[in-house]
Structure formats: structure tokens, C-alpha cells
Amino acid sequence: MVFGGIEAGGTKIVCAVGNRSGEITSKKVIPTSAPEETLMEVKAFFSHFDLEALGVGSFGPVDLNKESDTYGTILNTPKTDWKNFDLLGRLKGDYQIPVYIDTDVNAACLGEYRYGAGKCVNSCLYITVGTGIGAGLVQDGYTFQGKIHPEMGHVMVPRHSDDSFAGCCPYHGNCLEGMASGPAIEKRHGNKGYLLSHDAAVWEIEAHYLAHAIVNYTLILSPERIILGGGVMKQEILYSLVREKVSKLLNSYVDVGNLNDFISAPALDDEQGVKGAITLAADR
Amino acid sequence: MVFGGIEAGGTKIVCAVGNRSGEITSKKVIPTSAPEETLMEVKAFFSHFDLEALGVGSFGPVDLNKESDTYGTILNTPKTDWKNFDLLGRLKGDYQIPVYIDTDVNAACLGEYRYGAGKCVNSCLYITVGTGIGAGLVQDGYTFQGKIHPEMGHVMVPRHSDDSFAGCCPYHGNCLEGMASGPAIEKRHGNKGYLLSHDAAVWEIEAHYLAHAIVNYTLILSPERIILGGGVMKQEILYSLVREKVSKLLNSYVDVGNLNDFISAPALDDEQGVKGAITLAADR
Numbered sequence: 165m166v167f168g169g170i171e172a173g174g175t176k177i178v179c180a181v182g183n184r185s186g187e188i189t190s191k192k193v194i195p196t197s198a199p200e201e202t203l204m205e206v207k208a209f210f211s212h213f214d215l216e217a218l219g220v221g222s223f224g225p226v227d228l229n230k231e232s233d234t235y236g237t238i239l240n241t242p243k244t245d246w247k248n249f250d251l252l253g254r255l256k257g258d259y260q261i262p263v264y265i266d267t268d269v270n271a272a273c274l275g276e277y278r279y280g281a282g283k284c285v286n287s288c289l290y291i292t293v294g295t296g297i298g299a300g301l302v303q304d305g306y307t308f309q310g311k312i313h314p315e316m317g318h319v320m321v322p323r324h325s326d327d328s329f330a331g332c333c334p335y336h337g338n339c340l341e342g343m344a345s346g347p348a349i350e351k352r353h354g355n356k357g358y359l360l361s362h363d364a365a366v367w368e369i370e371a372h373y374l375a376h377a378i379v380n381y382t383l384i385l386s387p388e389r390i391i392l393g394g395g396v397m398k399q400e401i402l403y404s405l406v407r408e409k410v411s412k413l414l415n416s417y418v419d420v421g422n423l424n425d426f427i428s429a430p431a432l433d434d435e436q437g438v439k440g441a442i443t444l445a446a447d448r
Numbered sequence: 449m450v451f452g453g454i455e456a457g458g459t460k461i462v463c464a465v466g467n468r469s470g471e472i473t474s475k476k477v478i479p480t481s482a483p484e485e486t487l488m489e490v491k492a493f494f495s496h497f498d499l500e501a502l503g504v505g506s507f508g509p510v511d512l513n514k515e516s517d518t519y520g521t522i523l524n525t526p527k528t529d530w531k532n533f534d535l536l537g538r539l540k541g542d543y544q545i546p547v548y549i550d551t552d553v554n555a556a557c558l559g560e561y562r563y564g565a566g567k568c569v570n571s572c573l574y575i576t577v578g579t580g581i582g583a584g585l586v587q588d589g590y591t592f593q594g595k596i597h598p599e600m601g602h603v604m605v606p607r608h609s610d611d612s613f614a615g616c617c618p619y620h621g622n623c624l625e626g627m628a629s630g631p632a633i634e635k636r637h638g639n640k641g642y643l644l645s646h647d648a649a650v651w652e653i654e655a656h657y658l659a660h661a662i663v664n665y666t667l668i669l670s671p672e673r674i675i676l677g678g679g680v681m682k683q684e685i686l687y688s689l690v691r692e693k694v695s696k697l698l699n700s701y702v703d704v705g706n707l708n709d710f711i712s713a714p715a716l717d718d719e720q721g722v723k724g725a726i727t728l729a730a731d732r
Contacts, residue, residue: 258669384664384669385594387595
């Protein structure tokens with residue numbers, strides 16, 4: 165049996181076909197343009213396969229409330245072409261097979277949970293730190309949703325004492341995404357993160373915000389593992405800086421075990437999203 | 449069929465007997481002393497009833513990991529008599545009926561969810577602001593646990609610009625509990641909260657911390673309703689101050705509906721804990 169997975173991002177759509185063992189047999193990356201055009205290309209790709217079911221990890225906000233009239237619809241996104249687009253309804257119409265939808269970060273978390281850095285634990289949080297910041301939680305094999313769905317990248321964090329940057333989140337200014345995303349680093353320091361590798365102050369500040377958010381996620385969600393990925397985390401020194409600060413802030417109040425295991429890097433090399441999307445379909 | 453409920457707190461243990469409709473037919477409050485002495489009194493109370501099952505909402509930290517060897521044991525508490533006490537094992541031995549355990553705040557949340565301010569929604573968060581601060585989440589009828597369990601009262605919150613109080617949490621200093629619990633108000637302002645009713649600056653600062661925490665809970669857990677209780681919330685002006693600040697901080701980024709409904713007062717008049725404990729038993 166083969167299953168389809170779609171990782172629907174703001175700039176690209178990754179489509180793949182795979183099995184229950186996490187093997188991908190075919191994959192295609194399609195640039196995200198207007199819904200009609202994009203989904204025609206998606207359909208052309210999947211038309212070569214006899215799929216059992218399809219899973220989608222979508223950019224958002226997306227309505228995940230199964231009791232809602234707009235379940236599976238993209239909500240108030242800055243990508244105006246996709247605003248109020250009934251993604252789930254359209255895919256169900258296109259394929260006439262079961263289609264399952266979740267957030268992009270929940271799908272990525274599910275991929276890591278099943279096949280990657282979370283495969284030895286019962287619950288894990290996957291955080292991506294890049295152009296934006298988002299996080300998804302899987303517990304006992306299920307992704308955690310809520311009334312709409314979590315938007316964990318926008319949590320409020322205490323300011324670093326040496327940091328006067330106002331923050332760049334258009335909604336909240338100095339929330340986590342406003343202070344610690346890739347664009348926040350670039351706006352604060354005048355250069356992209358990868359060009360600032362040797363500037364310790366940059367990463368001290370970055371680790372401060374990530375650590376405070378991770379402490380809050382830990383105290384609120386009590387996950388067994390935290391997987392920290394995304395473009396900004398290519399700066400590998402961040403892992404040790406974040407672990408050190410998390411340890412200091414938690415001050416042994418909760419036992420998270422070995423910090424090197426508790427806060428770890430992803431294992432699926434940017435395929436966690438689409439593998440998780442396939443898992444959404446294969447698991448049901 | 450009658451069910452037993454125990455709300456086990458650090459200063460008192462509330463025992464009650466009730467039914468599936470949320471009616472309490474008998475209740476007794478026992479001061480919390482050493483485990484043997486306290487549990488003998490608990491047993492004496494319940495010996496008059498033919499219980500189907502028993503539910504316990506316990507102070508913590510308590511091990512809620514069903515796969516753990518110490519499942520149902522009180523962990524590292526400052527109440528040294530109770531440290532490493534196998535509460536679940538002892539109660540199972542005492543009563544020979546099914547016994548279900550959860551945190552005190554999860555039980556209280558379940559009580560409000562089933563019979564109180566959360567009975568019209570599918571998920572709610574119950575926050576208690578008193579000597580300490582804690583919160584529990586119920587979603588689709590189930591309490592949310594984690595690897596150990598959440599400790600939401602200790603999240604980190606941005607400092608209020610007019611506040612120089614160091615914080616009084618013995619573990620984290622200036623976490624939410626360190627900045628906004630009853631003892632924090634008393635230490636910061638030199639007087640108990642209820643004697644400071646007319647000092648607007650006190651409640652402005654208090655609302656600042658509560659609102660920041662509530663915004664983070666909302667973004668991380670996406671609950672349908674937040675029920676805000678505990679002794680400090682007797683200062684009723686806090687509700688409108690907190691709602692106003694939450695609205696400003698969220699800045700319409702997520703749609704929480706009418707804020708007067710979203711952030712509401714408890715409805716069970718200090719019986720949410722024991723009613724929730726009975727529900728833990730009656731629901732299984």
C-alpha cells in the first residue's frame with residue numbers, strides 16, 4: 165500500500181509517495197503559486213500512483229476544528245490567494261480517497277517522532293526556527309491540536325538585558341518570532357545569521373530567547389524530548405548555549421533527564437515534514 | 449452507584465462522595481499531616497460508603513507516567529513526610545477498588561469542565577492563583593498530562609517596567625509564581641492582597657504577569673476557554689484588567705472569541721477540585 169504526503173509551505177509544496185516504513189519512493193517539489201495552478205501540478209504528480217490515502221501538513225493558520233464548517237480551510241493568511249481556501253475539501257474532491265490534514269509543524273513533529281530524533285520517546289515537541297518560528301507536539305502517536313491550533317512561535321519572552329531590538333513580528337513586535345527568527349537576527353544585527361557565525365553576542369542573545377521559550381514549552385507541555393530544527397539551528401553552537409540556559413532556568417525543578425537527549429537536533433534532514441504528512445495518512 | 453473523590457492539598461484533604469451528576473452527598477475536610485495519620489482519617493470517612501471507584505487530585509509533583517515504576521508516587525515535594533510516598537499504591541491497598549490519580553489542578557479543571565464554567569466547551573484551562581500558581585487542561589473530556597506533568601505556574605514572564613521585585617519562587621525567582629502568587633504580592637507591596645484592594649498599581653502589575661502567562665498558554669495549548677480562579681482572583685477587578693491586556697497582547701492574531709467568555713471565573717465555588725476527583729473515578 166502506498167500513501168501520499170503533502171508538505172504545503174508558503175514558498176514550496178513538497179509532494180511525496182511512501183509506505184508505512186517511512187520510505188519515500190517518489191518526490192516532487194512545486195513552487196507555491198496561486199491555489200489552482202499549484203494544485204493542478206500536485207494532481208499531475210499524484211496521478212501516477214494508486215494511493216490509499218493522503219496526508220497534508222499545511223502552512224496556516226488552518227482550521228483544524230472537526231466540528232467547524234470551515235474544517236480544513238486556510239484562514240487569515242498573508243498569502244491572499246490562499247485566504248479562506250478550502251484545502252481539505254479541494255483535495256478530497258480531487259482524489260476521492262481519505263485525506264487527513266494537520267499543521268506543517270505537527271506533521272514535521274510526527275515525522276521525527278516516528279522515524280527520526282523522537283522515535284525512542286512517547287512524546288516530543290518539534291520546533292523550527294527559520295523565517296518564522298513554529299512548534300508541533302506529538303504525544304502517544306497523536307498530534308496535539310486545540311480549538312484552532314497552537315501558534316507556539318508567538319509566545320512572549322523576557323527581554324535579554326543587552327538587547328534593545330524592538331522585534332519584528334507584525335502582530336506582536338517582541339514575541340519569540342519577533343525576537344529570534346532569521347529575519348529578527350538580520351534586522352537586529354544588520355546581517356544574515358550565517359554571516360555572523362563568529363559573533364558570540366549574536367548567539368548569546370538568540371539562545372536566551374530560545375531557552376526561555378523552551379522552558380515555557382517544557383513547563384506547559386511536559387514533553388519527553390524537544391527537537392530543535394530550522395535554518396537558524398544550522399548555527400550548531402546554539403544547541404549547547406540553549407541547553408546551558410535551559411538547565412539554569414529550570415534549576416532542577418522538573419527532571420528532564422540528560423539535556424543532550426532532551427534538546428536534540430532533527431534526524432530527518434528536511435524530510436520530516438513530508439514523512440510526517442505520509443504518516444498522517446498511513447496511521448489512520 | 450457512588451464514587452469517592454479526594455482533593456489532596458498541602459494544608460487540607462477534602463474527601464467527598466458523589467454521583468455521576470456532580471452531586472456531592474457527603475464531604476469531610478481533614479488537615480494534611482503525616483501520611484499515615486491523614487490517610488487513617490480518610491479511610492474512616494470512606495468506610496461508611498460502598499464506593500465503585502475512587503479519584504484523587506493530588507498536590508505534587510506526582511508521577512503520572514503509567515509506565516514508570518513510581519506511577520502515582522509523590523515526588524520531590526517540600527512536604528518531607530510525603531516525599532516519595534506511594535499515594536496511589538496505598539489507596540489501592542486500602543480500598544480494593546479502582547483508584548485514578550491526577551494533579552490537583554487537572555482534577556479542578558475537570559470539575560469545572562464537566563459541571564462548571566467549562567461545561568459548554570470542548571477544552572478548557574483552569575488556572576489557580578493563590579499561595580502558589582498552577583494550571584490544568586482538559587480537552588475532549590481528558591486531562592492533559594505529559595512525561596511527568598505540566599508545571600504551568602512556573603513559566604517565565606516578561607518583567608513589568610515599573611516592577612523591581614526580585615520574585616519569590618525558591619526555584620526560579622521571577623517566574624510567574626514568583627511574581628504573581630499571593631505571597632509575591634505580599635512581599636512586593638508589604639501587605640496581603642485583600643488589604644490592597646484600592647491600590648491600582650498593585651493590580652496593574654498583577655494583571656501584567658497573569659496576562660502574559662495566559663497569552664502563552666493560549667498560543668501553546670489553544671484552549672477554548674480559560675477559567676481563572678484561586679484566592680488572588682477574589683480581587684474581581686483583575687478579570688477586566690487581565691482581559692484588556694490579553695486582548696492587546698494577542699492583537700487579534702488568534703481568534704479567541706468574546707473575551708468575557710474566553711477568560712471567565714470558576715462556577716463551582718471551591719468544589720471544583722473534589723468534584724473533578726469524583727469525575728476521575730466516575731468517568732472510567
